[in-house]
Amino acid sequence: MDIRLEGISHHYDDFEVLRDVTLDIPAGQIVCIVGPSGCGKSTLLRFIGGLERPRSGRVVQLGQAPEGCLNPLTYIFQDFALLPWRSVAGNVSLVLEDHGIRGTAAREIIEDVLARTKLTDFAKALPKQLSGGMKQRVAIARALAVNPAVMLMDEPLSALDSQTRELLMDDLVDLWSRQPFTAVYVTHNLAEAVRLGHKVVVLSRRPGQIQEIVEIEKPLPAREFGDPELDEPQRYLWRLMREEARAADAELMDV
Numbered sequence: 538m539d540i541r542l543e544g545i546s547h548h549y550d551d552f553e554v555l556r557d558v559t560l561d562i563p564a565g566q567i568v569c570i571v572g573p574s575g576c577g578k579s580t581l582l583r584f585i586g587g588l589e590r591p592r593s594g595r596v597v598q599l600g601q602a603p604e605g606c607l608n609p610l611t612y613i614f615q616d617f618a619l620l621p622w623r624s625v626a627g628n629v630s631l632v633l634e635d636h637g638i639r640g641t642a643a644r645e646i647i648e649d650v651l652a653r654t655k656l657t658d659f660a661k662a663l664p665k666q667l668s669g670g671m672k673q674r675v676a677i678a679r680a681l682a683v684n685p686a687v688m689l690m691d692e693p694l695s696a697l698d699s700q701t702r703e704l705l706m707d708d709l710v711d712l713w714s715r716q717p718f719t720a721v722y723v724t725h726n727l728a729e730a731v732r733l734g735h736k737v738v739v740l741s742r743r744p745g746q747i748q749e750i751v752e753i754e755k756p757l758p759a760r761e762f763g764d765p766e767l768d769e770p771q772r773y774l775w776r777l778m779r780e781e782a783r784a785a786d787a788e789l790m791d792v
């Protein structure tokens with residue numbers, strides 16, 4: 538299933554947040570959204586997920602969700618949002634229980650997603666026994682369990698230290714390489730954007746408008762930590778963003 542955003546504009550009272558955002562999110566691609574603080578990235582993600590409606594424009598779903606999809610648009614948040622009293626497997630099971638899937642059918646899905654996220658040996662552990670990176674892998678496993686058409690990822694690595702972020706990026710690349718998924722990935726971090734994005738959408742400062750869409754040509758599975766070929770697109774993105782980020786920063790200080 539592809540997603541198309543058509544002319545999305547939004548304001549809260551007279552506070553304009555987004556202006557005329559039109560964007561295609563093709564199935565099987567990771568689309569990163571970057572832009573200065575407060576430019577409307579998370580708001581855009583909420584519109585895609587149907588949590589809120591824009592004042593004008595629309596989000597169109599094109600084509601069918603994948604077979605076995607229980608929830609076409611599934612969020613992954615930066616704070617993991619795990620139930621502390623449930624084990625790793627129990628947290629994944631929860632989203633299946635919500636859809637009445639129990640017993641063998643649930644066990645098969647849970648085994649599959651835990652294997653894909655390298656969590657098989659931790660199925661019985663509780664969240665408090667896990668590092669931040671492991672917790673986020675549980676959240677990713679839980680999202681994969683509903684076989685979503687699109688994963689909506691709002692700064693999923695920003696609560697983690699830099700080494701853990703690198704490990705999780707390796708995991709996400711590995712996961713995508715074995716079985717491509719579709720994601721909209723909001724981040725402040727340009728290194729993450731060039732490592733994970735098939736395309737990177739640069740929003741201007743608020744009201745967020747698309748400044749440019751930068752395609753990252755190198756195939757995702759071939760990108761590595763510290764890849765010199767990603768330096769140039771990262772520098773280019775920063776050049777695009779620098780003045781907007783500076784202006785947004787000054788705006789926030791004036792409030």
Ligand SMILES: Nc1ncnc2c1ncn2[C@@H]1O[C@H](COP(=O)(O)OP(=O)(O)OP(=O)(O)O)[C@@H](O)[C@H]1O
Nearest residue numbers: 549552554572573574575576577578579580581743
């Ligand atoms: N429900 C709301 N009511 C009023 N203003 C809102 C609401 N939600 C968001 N905003 C404002 O809209 C602007 C865009 O917010 P949003 O969280 O989408 O930006 P962002 O680009 O994700 O920011 P950041 O990078 O800092 O996370 C911000 O100024 C925010 O304060």
